Amino acid sequence: MEQFFGILQRGLGQLDATGEYEEGTLRELKESYQKFDAAMQQNMLRVIEQSLAKFPITLQIYIWSSLLAVLRDEKIIPYMGELTADDSLNLWQKVELMNQLQRTIFASEMIKDEEAEYKRNSDAYTALMDEIRQQNKKEFSYLPWEKRNKKIVLITKQFIGRQHAPTEITLQMNRYLKELGYEVVLYVAYMPNRNTAPLWYKQCLWNNFMNTAGAFQGEIEGEELKGYNLLFTEEHYPEQLYDAAEMIWQEAPEWVLEIGDKTILADLCRQFTTVLTRRCVKTIPVTNAPIIVLALDYTMAEERRYQSWLKPYQQFVKVKHSIVGNTVVVEKEKKENYGIPEDKFVILLVGNRLVQEVTEDFLKTIYTMLEENPKAVLAVIGNCEALEKRIAEAYRERFYFLGYTEELQKTMTIGDLFLNPPRQGGGTGALYAILQEIPVVTLDNCDVQVNVGKVFTCDSIELMVNLVHQYCEDKGFMEKKKEACRRKAEEILAVDEKENYRRLCEFVETYTIRQEKQVQHPDGR
Template sequence: MEEKLLELIQKIAEVKGDSNSEVELENKIAFETGKMEGLSLTEKESIVNTIAAKLGGELYTNIFFAFWSWIVTEQNSYLMKQVKELINSSNITWQEKYYLADQINFDMFNNIHLRTPELEELVVELHHMAIHEGKQLVDVPASIGAVEQNAKNKDLVIILTSQFLSMNHGPTKTALDRAYILQKYYGKKVFLINTAEMRGMAGEMPVYPVRVGSYMPHWNEVEEITYQGEKIAFFQCYMDMPNIEDTRALVQTIWKLNPAMCLNIGGGSLVAACVNEFLPTAIIATVPSGIPFPECDIICIGHAPTSVEETTLKNYGIKKENVIVGRFTSSFKPKQHTYVRKDFGLPEDAFLLVVVGLRLTEEISDEFVAMLDSVLSENIQCVIMGEMANYEECAGKNEKFRKYVHNLGLQEDALAIYSLCDLYLNPIRLGGGTSAAESMSEGVPVLTTDLGDVALEVEETYKVKDYEEMKQWIFELEADWKLWKKWSQAAKEKAEELTDSKKEFIKIIKQIEKCMESKDK
C-alpha cells in the first residue's frame, strides 16, 4: 500500500495545471486512502511515516503529502512543518500562500477535530504574509496616485464580501441584510461587491482534498439587486481572484468613489486590506465564535475575545479599542408554505429531531451517529435537511439510521420544514448559527454542546457537555410535553433577539463610526 500511495503522491507535481489528470489522480488517491479506513491510528501513522521517509525534495509533492497525511491521520505534524517553511519562502507565490491558508482554514472550520491553536496561529501568519506580499504588488499609493478622487460621499458605504451565492447561504444573507439596514434605516447608499476571493482558483496548488468555493456566474450580469424592496448596487468579480490587476482596479474605483465607510463581511480579503490603507475598513465576522483573518484596522466579532485572541489581534496591529463586540443577528428567507408531515413521508406521531447544514458529510461524525442510534425508534426519529453526501453509506451500515433518519436534502422553504419538527440538534461544529436561529423562530428548541456559533445563541440551559447528555435531554423532552412547551416558548423569544438586525447592526455601525473618527483625529 505504501509504495502505491507514494507513486500516486509523487505524480501530483508532474500534472499541476492538467485538470483532467488531477481529477484522475484525486480519484486514485481517494480509492487507495479508503483502504486505510479500518486501520488503527498507529497503523495509519506507520504508513504515513514510511511514505514520508521516501519522499524526495519536490515542493508540490511535499505540500500534497502534508495535506494528505493531515486528513488521513488527523495529526498535523507534517503540515505544521510545511507551513512553517512556506510562510517566508520565496519558492511559492503570494497567491499560493493565500490559497494554502484558505484551504487549511476551511478544513479546520469543516472538521473541528483538525483544529489546534498552534495550527490556527500558523495559518493566520501564512495568510497575513500572503496579504502583505499581495499589497506590496498592488502598491496602493501608486495605484491611486493617478486617479482623481471625488469629494467625500458621506452617504455611500461599500460592502465587500468574498462569496455571494443565494438566500440558502448564511453569509450571503448577512451581506444583503446589512446592506438593507444601512439603506432602509440609516440613510446610506450601499454598493455591494463580491470580490470572489473565497477558495477561488488563483494560486491553485495540489492539496488533498481540493476545496473549491461555490461561485454563481449569473451574478456577473447583475448591476442591481432588489432585496426586501431596496435596490442595492452590485458588482461581482470573476473567480480568478485574488489577483493584482483586478484588485488594483477595485481599489482605484473605491478611492474615486470616496465612500464614508467600507465594510468587509467575513474578512480575509486582499481588496479590503488594500482599501484599509486609505480608508479604515471594518471586518464583520460571519463566524461569531471565532475571529476572522485580522487584515484591517477595525474588527467586529460576536464574543468577547479570549486572551489568546487578544494577543493575536494585538500582534497584527488591531488596537483594543477597535475590537467591537456585537450581537450577530440573522435574517431568514420568508416562509412560503404550510406543510404537513405526510407531504414528506414523515411519521405523524413521532418526536422529530432535525439536523441542518451544508457540510453534514463532515459534521455528522461517527460519534454523532452512535448517539442517534441510541435514541432512534418508532417514537423518536430524525430529519436531515441540507447536504449529506454520505447519507446512503451511513444508511447502509446502520439499520436504525436507514429506518428512522429521513433525508430531505436542500429545501427552499426551510422555515416550513422546521415547523414540522420538535427539536434541533447541533453536532459538534463551529457553524450552524443561522439555521439554529431559524429553528427557534418556529418554536423548535435547540440542543448543542458549548462550542461554536450555536452555543453563543442559546441560553445555558440548552447547552450540554457531550453527546451522552444530549441523548438524556432528548429522552426527557420527548417524554415531558410541558417541559418541551416551556423550551419552545423560550426559543421563540430568543429568536426575536437574534433577528433584530436593525437594532443590533446599527449599534455596531455607530461604534465603527466612532473608531473611524478616532483614527481621523
C-alpha cells in the same frame, strides 16, 4: 508504528490510482493512528515529512491535506505551513490553499488550541499580504473624512443565496445601511477554482451567483443591490486585486466592511479609507483591519481572551445583529408531506457541509440514539448525497434525506428536536429551530451555542445520547425547553439592527476623525 505506515502506504497507492482512499483503509488508518499518544503521533508525522520531502511541493501538499481530512489532527497543520508559503507557488495558489485549509478546519472541529491556531493563521495571512504588497508597490492616496462620499462598500468572497449565512448578512446590511441614507456598493471577490489544477484533497469548489466579471444592479434575492462581481484569475491575480482596490478608491467610501475575513481586497483598502471586518461565526476574524465588529453575544471572559489576540491598533465594536431578526414564525408542516409518519419523533440534522461534519464516530452516536428511542428518526436537510451512502444498512429506513431547500424554516417545522454535530457553523438553522419552538442539542463553544444560549448545551457527545432520550421520553422536560425557546425568540426578535448600525456609523466617523488628528497612520497602526 510499522502497522500504521503499512496502512498509509496502501492508502497512498489507492490515492494515486483513484484519487480516493477506500473506506476500509480510511477506518484502519484513523484507528491505527489513534492508538498512539501525542508524542508518538508527532514522531510519526516527522517521519512522513522526511519521506515526502523528495516529492514536488504540490504533491506534498495534496498528501498532507488528505491526511488532515482523514486523521483530523491539528498537529498536521504546521507541517503544511511552510509548504503552502513556498516560493514555487504563485499568489493565487497560496490564497487558494489558505482558503481550502480554513474550510477543512471549519468543517471538522479539530482545533483544540484555538489561540495557537489563530496566531498561526494570522501570521500566515500577514506574511501573504506583505508578499502581495512587495510584488505590487502601487500606492493610493489617503482619503480624508471630509472628502469621502456618503457611501459604504461591502466586500465578500462569495454571494450565493439566502441559505448561505454571509450572503444573508450581506443582504440585511445592504438594507439597513440604505435605510440610514447610505449608498451601498457590494464587491464580490470571487476566486473560481473549478477549472484549475487541484491542489487539495477533496478540494472545495467555490460557488457564486455570477460566473462572469462585471457590474450588476437590480433585484437580487428580493433586495435591490448594486456592485461588481470580481472574477479573479490565476494568471492576473495581483493586477486584478489592485485594479479592484483602485475602483473602490475612486468610489471614495466613508468606510469598507469586509464580511467574513481574508478577502485580501479589503486589506488593500486600509491604505486610503477606514476598514472594518465582521466574521459570520463565533471565532474572531483573521484581519489587519483596525475595527472588528462583534455581532454575537460573548461573555466578558471571552471578550478579554479574544482581545489579547489582537494587534495593538485593533479594537472591537459591538453591533448586535440577529440573522433571523425579521423572520416570522411559520405554520407547522405535516410530517407526512415529507414521507414521515406523524407519530415519529423527528430529529433534524441541517447543513450543506454535513458530509464533512458528520464523522463516522458521530454517526455511531446517532445510531445509539436511534437504538434507545424506537420512535426517533432523522430528517437530514441539505446537500449531502455522500452522507446518505455512508448510512449503515440497518438504519437506512430511519433516515429521511430531504435535500437542499430554499424554504429551510418551513421544512424544519416537521422537527421535534434540532441536533447539532460537532462543528463551528449551523447557527442560522439553530435560530430557525428556536423561533419554531424546536429545542436544540449542541456542544459548547460553537456558533450554535452562541446563538441559542447555554440552556441548550451539553458537555460531551456521550451526554447528547442521554439528552436526546430525555427529550423523547419526558414531556415535562420537553415543554420546559420549549418555554426556553419562546424566551430566546423574544430576545432575538427584540434586537433593533437598524439602530445598531446607526450607532456603528457614528462610531466609525468618530474613530476616523480622531485617528486623522493623531500623528499615527490613519488606518490605526
